[in-house]
Amino acid sequence: MAALAGARVLASQGAAAAITQAASVAQANGVSAGQIQVTVNLATQSINVSTRRQVGLGLARILNQSQAEVGASAAAAAQTVTGLRGVAPLGVVWRNFVFGQLYDLKVGGGSGEQGWYGALDLGLKGGGASEYREHLTHGWQGLLRVGDDVWVKSGNMSGPTRDAIGQRLNMCTHMPTCTFTQFVPNCPRLLIIPVVTPPRNKVVEVLGFAGFFIEGLPGSGNKSFIRGRFVEFVATGEAGSGPSYGARTFTLIR
Ligand SMILES: [Zn+2]
Incomplete structure (x- = not known):
């Protein structure tokens, strides 16, 4: 969602506005500012949004591991119809x-x-x-x-x-x-x-x-x-x- 929102803004308002828009959509969906990384590729008019977060683990505690880092990323771009x-x-x-x-x-x-x-x-x-x-x-x-x-x-x-x-x-x-x-x-x-x-x-x-x-x-x-x-x-x-x-x-x- 954040990547798509950013891509829409990228085409009309440029990179800085696109990054702000993507970050704000991610934050509105529960990702804190420090967990988001937004990059823009002007050559392909695309925007990439990545998030990382430490999560507590249940079963893996047996293996002496209580936390792990999980991440997600998506890229969106304007394309020709x-x-x-x-x-x-x-x-x-x-x-x-x-x-x-x-x-x-x-x-x-x-x-x-x-x-x-x-x-x-x-x-x-x-x-x-x-x-x-x-x-x-x-x-x-x-x-x-x-x-x-x-x-x-x-x-x-x-x-x-x-x-x-x-x-x-x-x-x-x-x-x-x-x-x-x-x-x-x-x-x-x-x-x-x-x-x-x-x-x-x-x-x-x-x-x-x-x-x-x-x-x-x-x-x-x-x-x-x-x-x-x-x-x-x-x-x-x-x-x-x-x-x-x-x-x-x-x-x-x-
Ligand atoms: Zn009208």
Whole structure:
């Protein structure tokens, strides 16, 4: 627990804060300050927590030994998310997005490369507009993994996109109001969008997961862009190595 708590802080606030956090969680769980050793490895962005304690022995007293030292240790690190539920049925081709910047994601609007407007068929191939709207509003509940091939959804999904984004904006009732720098985990205003290869024969391959914090309602017709800020976020999903597009998860690595 201490290692995981420290790893979360390490990614956002640095080593000193991570060590303090890990130690305080360990102490809150009954380990005294002198029994904890916390080390940080910046190269691997991991944190190691060890404890040692002298304990009294029962049976071993026969062997003239009344005490022994026992220890435990664990290491945790931030890792790339390689599999996730709850993603939006959209795909974005990577174009050097910068964290905190505002982007108009082409969905429905614009001219569409090869007839593709950015929508994906995450459920059944050729699923209808209502299925797309449902997946965009609440996130697709299936598990999408890096390396998966997904069918692109052809056609202008302008109406359902506008409906779904409007619902997401309404569903964030958090107080204080979420912003792109401070939002609750799983806030509906956070759209998790698969980063994909350009379409080939109407299929794209998933490369990773990006987060966009919704900043406005899309227009209709050709003005149907989703306006969002590219953000980092913490997700509960499958962890692994590989390039990160902003989605992180924290796991015990030892
Ligand atoms: Zn919110």
